[in-house]
Amino acid sequence: MKTKSILLLVVFISLFSCKCDKKTANTEEKPVKNYVAIGKEYAISTKKLLGKNLKQSIAKEGTVGALAFCNQNANPLTHQMEVKYNATIKRVSDKNRNPNNKANATELKHIETFKKQLKNGEEIKPIIEKGKGEVHFYAPIKTNGLCLQCHGKLTAEVQSKIKELYPDDLAIGYEVNQVRGIWSVTFKE
Numbered sequence: 177m178k179t180k181s182i183l184l185l186v187v188f189i190s191l192f193s194c195k196c197d198k199k200t201a202n203t204e205e206k207p208v209k210n211y212v213a214i215g216k217e218y219a220i221s222t223k224k225l226l227g228k229n230l231k232q233s234i235a236k237e238g239t240v241g242a243l244a245f246c247n248q249n250a251n252p253l254t255h256q257m258e259v260k261y262n263a264t265i266k267r268v269s270d271k272n273r274n275p276n277n278k279a280n281a282t283e284l285k286h287i288e289t290f291k292k293q294l295k296n297g298e299e300i301k302p303i304i305e306k307g308k309g310e311v312h313f314y315a316p317i318k319t320n321g322l323c324l325q326c327h328g329k330l331t332a333e334v335q336s337k338i339k340e341l342y343p344d345d346l347a348i349g350y351e352v353n354q355v356r357g358i359w360s361v362t363f364k365e
């Protein structure tokens with residue numbers, strides 16, 4: 177009986193002290209936004225959505241069919257995420273396929289930085305820049321084996337479909353683990 181009451185007392189005290197701790201912790205907490213984490217979340221969610229759709233399309237219609245699918249859907253799918261997050265989400269490149277995805281001067285500078293870091297085997301960290309009330313997030317988009325069917329050495333069939341859809345295409349000749357472009361994400365501070 178005695179042990180039981182002592183035990184109850186201990187439980188009571190620990191519950192009480194726990195509540196107190198939480199209270200002090202809460203009042204001291206400052207709302208610090210982690211811009212890298214926010215940018216990463218937006219970029220990775222968009223990457224997942226595009227990747228899932230791309231793989232499904234290749235499985236269903238083959239590479240040439242998937243080219244038409246990307247042509248029709250890459251931008252609307254990306255825009256879907258822009259609406260969801262109330263952010264601007266772009267995939268841009270120094271060797272762009274779609275003329276709308278051409279990197280601007282700032283983006284080109286960051287592409288060069290990421291390329292250099294990759295070449296030197298350095299850790300690649302996303303870049304954050306603050307504008308007027310907004311935050312710019314940049315992170316590299318790297319190639320893997322899957323990308324090469326449309327961005328590496330192409331079959332004649334794939335090549336002719338790309339020429340038809342994108343007469344000014346620059347996005348070929350890649351190998352694995354190269355910087356294909358970057359995520360350029362802008363959101364409110």
Ligand code: HEC
Binds near residue numbers: 240250269275320323
């Ligand atoms: C089935 C063919 C196909 C495959 C596979 C493919 N892409 Fe693309 N990619 C395209 C097409 C088509 C576009 C242009 C989309 C548009 O018009 O918005 C594009 C555009 C891009 C862009 C936007 C910049 C630009 O050049 O317009 C990036 C970045 C990109 N691809 C990266 C990748 C990466 C990374 C992989 C592998 C994980 C990959 N792609 C796999 C067909 C493909």
